Amino acid sequence: MRKSLGERADVAVVGGGVAGLAAARELARRGLSVVVVEENRTGAASRAAAGMLAPQAEADGADELFELLCASREMYTDFVAALGEESGVRVEIDKAGTLYLALDERDEEEAERRFAWQSRAGLAVERLTADEARRVEPNVTPGVRVALRFPRDWQVESRRLVVALDAAAERLGVRIVRAVEALGVRVVGERAAGVVTSEGELEAGAVLFAAGTWTSRLRKFVGGDVENLNDDPQVEPVRGQILCYRQPEGQPPLFRHVVYGPRGYVVPRRGGRLLAGSTTEPGLYDCRVTEEGARSIAARAAELAPAVAALEVEDSWAGLRPRAADGLPVLGESADVPGLFYATGFYRNGILLAPAAGEIVADLLTNGATRLGTDALKAFSPERFHTAAAPPHLLAPQGR
Numbered sequence: 001m002r003k004s005l006g007e008r009a010d011v012a013v014v015g016g017g018v019a020g021l022a023a024a025r026e027l028a029r030r031g032l033s034v035v036v037v038e039e040n041r042t043g044a045a046s047r048a049a050a051g052m053l054a055p056q057a058e059a060d061g062a063d064e065l066f067e068l069l070c071a072s073r074e075m076y077t078d079f080v081a082a083l084g085e086e087s088g089v090r091v092e093i094d095k096a097g098t099l100y101l102a103l104d105e106r107d108e109e110e111a112e113r114r115f116a117w118q119s120r121a122g123l124a125v126e127r128l129t130a131d132e133a134r135r136v137e138p139n140v141t142p143g144v145r146v147a148l149r150f151p152r153d154w155q156v157e158s159r160r161l162v163v164a165l166d167a168a169a170e171r172l173g174v175r176i177v178r179a180v181e182a183l184g185v186r187v188v189g190e191r192a193a194g195v196v197t198s199e200g201e202l203e204a205g206a207v208l209f210a211a212g213t214w215t216s217r218l219r220k221f222v223g224g225d226v227e228n229l230n231d232d233p234q235v236e237p238v239r240g241q242i243l244c245y246r247q248p249e250g251q252p253p254l255f256r257h258v259v260y261g262p263r264g265y266v267v268p269r270r271g272g273r274l275l276a277g278s279t280t281e282p283g284l285y286d287c288r289v290t291e292e293g294a295r296s297i298a299a300r301a302a303e304l305a306p307a308v309a310a311l312e313v314e315d316s317w318a319g320l321r322p323r324a325a326d327g328l329p330v331l332g333e334s335a336d337v338p339g340l341f342y343a344t345g346f347y348r349n350g351i352l353l354a355p356a357a358g359e360i361v362a363d364l365l366t367n368g369a370t371r372l373g374t375d376a377l378k379a380f381s382p383e384r385f386h387t388a389a390a391p392p393h394l395l396a397p398q399g400r
């Protein structure tokens, strides 16, 4: 007999980052019994994120992803308020907005194009001259040529968000099994029937894979065999490093806005901290901060605001952003194993996506449909990775 990891649940979730927790919380709010298996891997993205809720600052057109990001941003105020009540943790959301700086001719052309399409589309965006930008944020570089202000591109303290999601989920009755590795989905009669873990099996009516960049390592267990999934979204890690500066006590914050440029950003946090990011390093399951990474982040932050160079670096860290082969989120039911769902591939926008993705997964799991259009869901469906003809490889469980 297989060792059991406790009572049967309606849904078993693999991964306790924002993707898994947002879905688990929403499912529990709808009355389902939920278990989350969370291994506490070093390099998990959610605690490393800068927390920008900024679909507009980098957008050069409206596609399905842009629409979803904006829809999620619309949900954020209520999401954070509800989370605060459910968890007792105050999630810090800052609505000062984002200031995007153009520093050379190319940046300026890009900013003008972005301003033109976004204002035509009726989105909230303001074009500022160099003087206006420096009146709004006196510490940005005198080299600024033009700036865009995005009053609705906000930011949230992402670590507090994860703490709040975790606490809210538990208070709503979600069981979180910590420091246990999930190996994959148990398939019985061609349907997902639970999760196989290093400590035993967990029976469930449905399974959600939300293991960030490690999702592609999960397998299916059929009888005594271990097989590859035929719709594995091949999520790869993209390392991002962050420097955390400390402003001297008693001084007013250097910035009110998130200050964003084509090569870097700085994010002011309460209590005198200032985050600067980041790097984009694909393919590495390595979450160390490197000398080269730190040097380039510092140079790019100083390019936006020379005053940053005088600040002390208090901390630094790195996280692995989960990116699917086409860069889009993976949200929906597996074409290979009915009853298996995915919430991964959130890449650079997982914090922003949390409320919408949680709702979509809960909708699909409970109703098979969501208020999001079918076209959008098709773009994000795991079905796009389905390879019906793939031979079932017999594998040994994977190492790290």
Ligand SMILES: Cc1cc2nc3c(=O)[nH]c(=O)nc-3n(C[C@H](O)[C@H](O)[C@H](O)COP(=O)(O)OP(=O)(O)OC[C@H]3O[C@@H](n4cnc5c(N)ncnc54)[C@H](O)[C@@H]3O)c2cc1C
Pocket (backbone or CB within 6 Å): 014, 015, 016, 017, 018, 019, 020, 037, 038, 039, 040, 041, 042, 043, 044, 045, 046, 047, 048, 049, 050, 051, 052, 053, 180, 181, 182, 183, 210, 211, 212, 213, 214, 215, 239, 240, 241, 242, 277, 278, 318, 319, 320, 321, 322, 343, 344, 345, 346, 347, 348, 349, 350, 351, 352, 353
């Ligand atoms: C430097 C940096 C800056 C970022 N800035 C922003 C930003 O400003 N705005 C924004 O919206 N997004 C940002 N992101 C992206 C965002 O952090 C991610 O998209 C998001 O956190 C992904 O969440 P996740 O839950 O899918 O993955 P993760 O947070 O990585 O969580 C996956 C979880 O699964 C667990 N796990 C993995 N495998 C197993 C297993 N086999 N068994 C059990 N548990 C397992 C891990 O322990 C982990 O906790 C940033 C990311 C980085 C790295």
